[in-house]
Amino acid sequence: MTHEAARTTERSKARETGQARLPTRWGEFRIHGFEAANGSEHVALVMGDPAGSSAPLVRVHSECLTGDALFSQRCDCGPQLEAAMRRIGEAGEGIIIYLRQEGRGIGLLNKIRAYGVQDREGADTVEANEALGFAPDARDYGVAAAMLESLGVERLRLMTNNPGKVAGLESAGVVVVERLPILAGRNPHNHAYLETKAAKFGHHFDESTDPPSSGGN
Ligand SMILES: Nc1nc2c(ncn2[C@@H]2O[C@H](COP(=O)(O)OP(=O)(O)OP(=O)(O)O)[C@@H](O)[C@H]2O)c(=O)[nH]1
Numbered sequence: 001m002t003h004e005a006a007r008t009t010e011r012s013k014a015r016e017t018g019q020a021r022l023p024t025r026w027g028e029f030r031i032h033g034f035e036a037a038n039g040s041e042h043v044a045l046v047m048g049d050p051a052g053s054s055a056p057l058v059r060v061h062s063e064c065l066t067g068d069a070l071f072s073q074r075c076d077c078g079p080q081l082e083a084a085m086r087r088i089g090e091a092g093e094g095i096i097i098y099l100r101q102e103g104r105g106i107g108l109l110n111k112i113r114a115y116g117v118q119d120r121e122g123a124d125t126v127e128a129n130e131a132l133g134f135a136p137d138a139r140d141y142g143v144a145a146a147m148l149e150s151l152g153v154e155r156l157r158l159m160t161n162n163p164g165k166v167a168g169l170e171s172a173g174v175v176v177v178e179r180l181p182i183l184a185g186r187n188p189h190n191h192a193y194l195e196t197k198a199a200k201f202g203h204h205f206d207e208s209t210d211p212p213s214s215g216g217n
């Protein structure tokens, strides 16, 4: 059975708290800090003037401390983040919405517990979440939509393989004009993890892009 990651999300509020220069290997971004209504903290990396573009390049990236910062090969998150930043650097314009929804929304420590269940019992990512009493995917894209609105972006081209992320953002009011695949970081340790994403969440792992949504063009 396919678990639908997308949920109907109300557009929540996100207050911008400050911004600054952020030079990176792929060029200079501006980093914008946001605080959501529930107090959670998120950031957006902005290059160029995406608000002035009809549908800028955007990556909505879910925090993965182990993959993004600690070089874990259990997943593909770090290489995907790098690929997205490189692509925006090449385009000279775009946004990384870095959502602090670690472990698909269950938090860092619970994700480590879920990894333990996978190691001990051979469970996949979905079964491990369920064994701990969590939904397979507890993310909410309302904050991302609010951050994009604050940055003046309503229509975008989204770098993702996850159809549930597209649906989640659209139900929060964002128009995804095009889905662009982001294929990076496949390795012997994350083979089963990627297979589970394809089988249970419907992730696309080919080079095809999806046609524009009905709200597109
Ligand atoms: N609960 C849980 N979360 C995980 C696990 N492995 C990775 N994650 C989290 O999954 C999130 C990344 O989501 P994915 O489903 O891998 O990919 P996605 O962002 O939905 O899709 P793409 O846009 O194509 O990258 C990050 O927050 C990771 O911390 C796991 O085994 N259990």
Ligand SMILES: [Zn+2]
Pocket (backbone or CB within 6 Å): 064, 066, 067, 068, 075, 076, 077, 078
């Ligand atoms: Zn990861």
